[in-house]
Amino acid sequence: MLRGIRAAIVDLDGTMVDTLGDFDVTLNATLRELGRPVVVRADIERMVGKGSMHLIRSALVHGGLDGAGAQERLDEAWAIYQRHYAATNGAHSEVYAGVDEGLRALRERGLPLACVTNKPLAFARELLQAKGLAPFFSQVFGGDSFARSKPDPLPLIETCKALGSEPPHTLMVGDSLNDALAARAAGCPVALVTYGYNHGEPVRGVDADAYLDRLDELLARLQ
Ligand SMILES: O=C(O)COP(=O)(O)O
Ligand SMILES: [Mg+2]
Secondary structure, three states: OOOOEEEEOOOOOOEEOOOHHHHHHHHHHHHHHHHHOOHHHHHHHHHOOHHOOOOHHHHHHHOOOOOHHHHHHHHHHHHHHHHHHHOOOOOEEEEEOOOHHHHHHHHHHOOOEEOOOOOHHHHHHHHHHHOOOOOHHEEEOOOOOOOOOOOOOOOHHHHHHOOOOHHEEEEEEEEOHHHHHHHHHOOEEEEEEEOHHHHHOOHHHOOEEEEOOOHHHHHHEEE
């Protein structure tokens, strides 16, 4: 049971929207343009959740470059990736079952909601808008909104301030170790969905206060 929850912070990729299709199309279009080997979806699933730069760097290393070689191509790759992502954002993504219902129920209960993702803010806003999820959130922050991103606690601490809610009363809902580490370090309780990415690992192995097979199971867990 989760007690004393007065606000919630919800992750985006792997928690609200299955964006692997967008990452697949965008990343592989970028790699082709760079003349580098493409990556399969199972590998992308392991690389997602730590921001776009991490994803691109990981894909370049996966394709045979060493760390320094990947770093050398990173600026060029990032520019190409952004162009492709802007053209693709949301086209190959789907909102998970139970998300709309779950967010509506939390809102009806009067909980202020924020979205905190490691996706760049502009892409996050656009995706929430395209999928009809934007109206649920009073705050949206991306991987480029603060000096450090999840798993650092800073984005959650700042989001609690923006929501006017203390960390022990602010639930983090995510799909990955990154979300759980950020939540624990910020002092927020954490619930993890079991259908997301979690860097390719089983999510029940991650320390959390609750595991959810659908987001709309959450309300029954709040006391
Ligand atoms: O790594 C990303 O780009 C997004 O990840 P998140 O929405 O799960 O934080
Ligand atoms: Mg996620």
